[in-house]
Amino acid sequence: MFEHILANEPWIRFSVFLGIFASIAVWEVVAPRRALGVSRWLRWSNNIGIVVLNTALLRIVFPTAAVGLALFASAEGWGLLNHLVLPVWIEILVAVVLLDLAIYLQHVMFHAVPALWRLHRMHHSDLDFDVTTGARFHPIEILFSMGIKLAVVAALGPAAVAVLLFEVLLNGSSMFNHGNIRLPIGLDRVLRWFVVTPDMHRVHHAIAPAETNSNFGFNLPWWDRLFGTYRAQPSEGHVDMTIGINQFRAPRELRLDRMLTQPFRGAATDYPVNREQ
Numbered sequence: 558m559f560e561h562i563l564a565n566e567p568w569i570r571f572s573v574f575l576g577i578f579a580s581i582a583v584w585e586v587v588a589p590r591r592a593l594g595v596s597r598w599l600r601w602s603n604n605i606g607i608v609v610l611n612t613a614l615l616r617i618v619f620p621t622a623a624v625g626l627a628l629f630a631s632a633e634g635w636g637l638l639n640h641l642v643l644p645v646w647i648e649i650l651v652a653v654v655l656l657d658l659a660i661y662l663q664h665v666m667f668h669a670v671p672a673l674w675r676l677h678r679m680h681h682s683d684l685d686f687d688v689t690t691g692a693r694f695h696p697i698e699i700l701f702s703m704g705i706k707l708a709v710v711a712a713l714g715p716a717a718v719a720v721l722l723f724e725v726l727l728n729g730s731s732m733f734n735h736g737n738i739r740l741p742i743g744l745d746r747v748l749r750w751f752v753v754t755p756d757m758h759r760v761h762h763a764i765a766p767a768e769t770n771s772n773f774g775f776n777l778p779w780w781d782r783l784f785g786t787y788r789a790q791p792s793e794g795h796v797d798m799t800i801g802i803n804q805f806r807a808p809r810e811l812r813l814d815r816m817l818t819q820p821f822r823g824a825a826t827d828y829p830v831n832r833e834q
């Protein structure tokens with residue numbers, strides 16, 4: 558069964574991406590959480606443009622990517638999990654949880670190191686918060702992140718199907734928790750014990766640095782609670798809060814060419830976790 562899944566990896570990725578993207582996009586129209594302040598056409602055309610660019614770049618630089626490395630690691634006996642005898646479902650569960658922890662720690666690192674924040678702040682400079690924000694990352698950050706992921710896969714030695722499952726879940730949850738969608742308060746309160754909800758992650762995109770440096774989780778919400786980076790609500794409320802960062806607030810900064818040059822413009826002293834107070 559797993560062989561069949563891996564053989565259809567590209568179609569699985571594309572189908573899940575398209576299905577979740579379309580569902581969240583419709584949900585945003587039917588039940589939006591906030592009114593958008595910028596033209597959807599301007600933002601979506603450029604945010605989707607960066608997705609296309611990043612996808613092509615990854616295929617060129619890392620043609621086999623994490624799933625291919627997991628298959629190679631299994632054949633060569635690399636990594637911790639390849640030296641443990643575990644039931645398949647437990648191995649997959651452990652791998653997904655540990656990979657998610659690695660992504661959380663990577664996210665914190667991109668906020669803590671000023672040079673890395675220069676890359677990551679492009680994600681935060683979006684002036685609205687919706688499904689396309691979840692895939693808006695600078696190409697250099699995407700390459701750097703893939704390098705980190707490959708190192709984790711080599712050290713951990715997870716099953717290839719676990720890596721594929723994790724990447725599909727991460728991609729889907731990123732679109733979900735960046736969605737401009739309204740959930741009942743009671744449902745959100747329950748869900749955020751098991752998955753990062755849009756209201757939980759929206760706090761991370763508030764303009765206030767203390768809120769930007771909270772709620773780093775993308776998929777599982779436990780790491781923020783465990784490591785003390787959890788913040789329940791934005792200080793100004795979800796409807797009135799300002800999305801983005803202090804830099805790059807002109808609408809022209811939403812253009813693809815301007816997004817690509819953001820890491821090389823301006824200072825990086827306002828938002829890094831270890832900034833001077």
